[in-house]
Amino acid sequence: MARQVRPWLAKPAPDEAPRVRVGDRGVNQQIPSGTAAHRAASKSGCVNPKDDNFLAVTNDGRRAALDVRLVDASLPFDPNGKLACAARNIFRIWEEGASKRVAQLVFSDLGTPGGKGFSVYGEIKRLLVEMGIPSDQIEFVQDHDSDAAKAKVFKKVRDGVVRVLLGSTQKMGTGTNVQTRLKAIHQIDAPWVPSAVEQRDGRADRQGNECESIELWRYVTEGSFDAYSWQLLDVKARFINQVMTADQGMRSVEDISMAALTYAEIKAIASGNPLVMEKAKVDLAVQKFGRSYDQWEEDRWRMGRRRADIKKRLTWIDDNMTSIEAVAAQSDLVTQSTPFDPLSRAADDAVMPGMATVQSIGSAVRAVARQGVGLVGEVGGFRIDVDRFAGTVEVLVTTPDGRETATCERPALQDTDGLGRAVLETIASFKRKPAQLREEYGRKCEELAGIEQMLNESFPHQEELDAALQRQREIEAELDLDKADLSAQTMDAEAD
Helix, strand or coil: CEEEEEEEEECCCCCCCCCCCEECCEECCCCCCCCHHHHHHCCCCCCCCCCCCHHHHHHHHHHHHHCHHHCCCCCCCCCCCHHHHHHHHHHHHHHHCCCCCCEEEEECCCCCCCCCCCCHHHHHHHHHHHHCCCHHHEEEHHHCCCHHHHHHHHHHHHHCCCCEEEECHHHHCCCCCCHHHEEEEEECCCCCCHHHHHHHHHCCCCCCCCCCEEEEEEEEECCCCHHHHHHHHHHHHHHHHHHHHCCCCCCCCCCHHHHCCCHHHHHHHHHCCHHHHHHHHHHHHHHHHHHHHHHHHHHHHHHHHHHHHHHHHHHHHHHHHHHHHHHHHHHCCCCCCCEEECCCHHHHHHCCCEECCHHHHHHHHHHHHHHCCEEEEEECCEEEEEEEECCEEEEEEECCCCCCEEECCCCCCCCHHHHHHHHHHHHHHHHHHHHHHHHHHHHHHHHHHHHHHHHHCCCCCHHHHHHHHHHHHHHHHHCCCCHHHHHHHHHHHHHC
C-alpha cells in the first residue's frame, strides 16, 4: 500500500492576523493590542492570571490556527482558511472515488460538536453539503456514544454508506476498524503527542484496506501557532526515538523542557516572522553536525584508549622479547629423549625418572589427576602441574623462568599417550612465540600510526558547525530568544 503524506498550507486573511514589522533591531515592539503576540509580550505580574494567562494564550493560539471563529465566533468565514482548504480537498477525493465509494476520516480534537460556540465539525459538514456531498454520507463519531452505535456507524463506513467520518483522536483512534475503503486521513489540528499522529494515520495504513494507495494529509496555517505545535511534536518524537533505539554514539538525549514556550517564540510565531522557519532549519543543522561532533569526540576517546593499550603492549614485547627468545630456544631442545623428572609422589609411584616419552609423561599426569591437584614433574626445565577450575581438570605448563603458563588442550584422562603428546605440544608451542610476537608488533605499529593520524585530524564538519552555531546565535538575538539565557546566567551568578 502506497502512503502519500502531504501538508496543506492555509493562508490567513490579510486583515485576520496583524503582522509585526521586522526591523534591523529585531521585532518592532509596536504590537497590535489584543493579538496573541501582544498577550504573550505581557510580562508576568502585569496581568491578573484570572483575566489572562499563558495557558489561555496557548489554547487560543491552537484554536486560532484551526479557525479564528473558535476564538471569536463573530469573525467572518475565510475562504482561504484551513477548513475551506480541507473541505475542498475532501470533496475532490469523494468525487474521484465515487465509483468505489471510498471513505475518509477527518480528525480534529478542537471544535467538537456539542460544545459551546463555533463547531469545526458543523462548519466542515456545511461546506461539504454545499459542494454536493449528501448529508447522510457525513457523520460525526461523537453522535454515536454507545459501543453498539459506534459499531453500526463503523460498518457503514466499511460498506461505503458513510463516506466522511469526523472525530477526535480519543473517539476515533485505537479500536476504530474502518479501513476497508479508507482512501484518506485528514488531520485538521495538531495533537499533543506523536503517538496520536500515528494513531490517526494508522486507521487507514493497515491490512484489509482495499485501496492501493492512501493519502495522509496534515493542514497547517501559515504564520500561526501550528508552527510551534508541530515543532513540539518533532522534538518529542526525536526524544522518544533516541531513548527507544539507543543509537550508537548518543550519550545524551534532549530535554523536552528545552522546547517550552517563551514569550519571544510566541511573539515570533504570531507575527509570522520568517526567521522562525530559518531557525528551524538552522537548529536541525546544529543538531545534525553536533551529533556528528559528539560521535567524532567519542571515537577520539576510544582511539585514545586504544593507543594507550597498544603502547603498553609494544613496551611489554620490547621488555620481554629477550627472555621469550631464550625460552623458545630451550623449548626447541625438548624431545622424547629429554629427561623427565616426576617430582610428585603420585607420579613417582606411576613412573620412574627417565626419558620424556608420551607414555611416561601421560602416566604421571593421569596419576596426579586421580589424586587431585599438584606438581607432576619437569621436562627440560618446563614445569608440569595439574589443577582444577570449576570442576574441570587442567594440565598447565610453566616456562623455566616462571613468567608464563600455558594450558594444554588435553584429551580424556584415560588417554595416557594423548596426555603426554598434549604436554610436549604445549612445550613446543613456546618456540613459535617470538615469530608470533614480531608479527603482532608489526601490526600494532601500523595500527598505532593510523590512530595517531586520526587523532591529529580536525573535525571534518567544523566549519559547517561553526557557521550554523553562529547563525543560530544571530537568529536568537534577533528574536530575543537569548534574553532568557542571559537572565538565567545572571541568576546563577547572583546565587554564587
